[in-house]
Amino acid sequence: MTPETLNAYFAAGTPTLQTLSVDPHCWLRIDPIRDELQLFTPETGDLPDLVAYERLKVNLDEMDGLACYRVDVEAGDARYEGYSFIAAVVDAMKSGKTLAAAVQGALRTFMDLLAKRRRLTPEREQGLIGELLLFSHLLDTVGEHEAMQAWLGPQSEEHDFVLATCDVEVKTTLSEKRVHMINSAMQLQPSPRRVLWLISIQLTKAGAADESVSLTGLVDNIRPRLGGGRESFDEYLRRLGWRDDDVDLYRTKYMLRSQPAAYLVDEEFPAITRPRIDIIVPQSHFVGAISYRIDVSSLPASVPPQPLTEFAMTSRGEI
Known part of the structure; x- marks a missing residue:
């Protein structure tokens, strides 16, 4: 997904759902109303520890009747960085890592990118x-x-x-x-x-x-x-x-x-x-x-x- 495509989804004003991976199952929900990117993946393994991160949250949810973890990324003015973070998590999970391990690995790479556009109000x-x-x-x-x-x-x-x-x-x-x-x-x-x-x-x-x-x-x-x-x-x-x-x-x-x-x-x-x-x-x-x-x-x-x-x-x- 290019920055232009991502911005177009946000500009549409209506939440949309994208399938990012079939094995393991991963879905991306783009929510312009909440100004969030949400990653859904089946509830397996430990819950990622995101307490220390202002722009990231993890919750229990469901998708198509399947119990899921939902990782929320506050988009703000770092939409593409947030999308890239989620894509990196999915890539790591496709290589066999748990969600918790994939998130921690992606954080080491993307933490600064996710934070750097946090301008002053x-x-x-x-x-x-x-x-x-x-x-x-x-x-x-x-x-x-x-x-x-x-x-x-x-x-x-x-x-x-x-x-x-x-x-x-x-x-x-x-x-x-x-x-x-x-x-x-x-x-x-x-x-x-x-x-x-x-x-x-x-x-x-x-x-x-x-x-x-x-x-x-x-x-x-x-x-x-x-x-x-x-x-x-x-x-x-x-x-x-x-x-x-x-x-x-x-x-x-x-x-x-x-x-x-x-x-x-x-x-x-x-x-x-x-x-x-x-x-x-x-x-x-x-x-x-x-x-x-x-x-x-x-x-x-x-x-x-x-x-x-x-x-x-x-x-x-x-x-």
Whole structure:
């Protein structure tokens, strides 16, 4: 099956069944609705252990009244890689291997191919662009060493940047309003004896505009400006889900919809934080996994301290 043929089956929108082998019996079901490729084979031997693999699952099912194992491969944007993985499993079974052994052998060959097209979601892509825009600004204002020390977002800390004078949470949106997703009750909670600023960045898709940038372009712009911090920068990107093999997936270009705005997160700022929950909610220790949207469009922006001042006071809709 060629990539074009496989894509045509998915484009049809209706599940189809293909016979891949008669001895042993193996069927391939292409399910555009679930966006999956499914391998059916009679229930013999041990069940493959796929617990550690995000895009692979195995279940008990039946085909033509026959008890079967069903291996599900999440297709996504790696359809042909997924099909090639299944074909390799079937070839190994035709040579006498059990399903479990065939799957493990194919995984060693295809694991990277199955994973490498796992691009960032658009929301995470845009969020990373926002952080890199500020990181790039810090490279020019405070230098590489302090910029690398300040950027804590990839380390899953509560705030994206911790500067000498303040902490910074960067939020990026494509919305016409400054509406941002807050992912926890601690994200807008100032650290003790620290000042917290929310930097709101509005992007819009730019097409072929000269003053635009893509995620790939930002990474390519920053790397040559780094010296000893290059290795740490690359590791930070990997933690956030970036892979150099995927640069062609990030072709969308953006430009600033408006100038970045800074908001002081103080007692008057409308944030849902753990201390505020503890005051209002009975037995608040049972409340967790809080996320919410906040619209700061109508709030007055403030002038942040250096080295953020020029970043949040830019007068052009350029990146």
